Amino acid sequence: MRRNTKILIAGAGAAGVLGLGLFAAVPAGAAPSPEPSTSASPDKGGKRQAYRWAARGARGVHGEATVRRDGGFRVVTWQRGEVTGRSGAVVTVRSADGASWQWTTDDQTRFRRDGEKSRLSAVRNGDQVIVVGERTGATRTATAFRVPKD
Template structure:
């Protein structure tokens, strides 16, 4: 009985995190910042801003999201770009977890709110990486270098948990 309850609670927690990521990703990836759009959205949906803020606390994870073609498994990570080498990005999160992300011609990069390229990414950049895990290799679909870096994002990490 306890295993069933624990499984249900775990599934609920994963669903909540996935929903938060699903709601936060369009806000992070938006290319046209507007001061009136968020205010109007907050008036129509007062809890949405709070949910997005809570989801923004996450630093890495996996979630199942609904797409136009069905469901998809999405990986995401926020952290510091520690290395770029031969189409591979190494990103270290605040908790010390380091993931490698492969890039290809389909990887879209936004740096400081403008379109950019993987070649323009620099070691030490704070990045948000979104992609998929295909047979053990994470492939970056989007890499975002925000204009403003959250204060806690640059806190020194604890021990590595690769």
């Protein structure tokens, strides 16, 4: 009986690793996702989880995932790269693969620099950043903007 339990636990672990790999790989190769529904309320938990995933050593440079929340859909998006420009509340970030996205910030955007609370005014060209937010149409709105410690 003990051997069956070990096999069951090992199988469940392998299935979890496979599921995580598919979660990371499939959205990158999938066709463009449909526009998100505006009927759903914002999902702070989903964005927070995406931010943690992007910030904790994930090696990807940018990505999106369509998530179902409260009967609607949201496109959660993230990017790791270098700040190449800033105009008002819009920050342009270029990833290592050359993708350049513009991120709109607002009064709800949280900024962190070197582990401390910060502001948009502290973001400079050349900063290496991790940005997480939502995409609605062609507009990416940043929820969290992080300049990690060097």
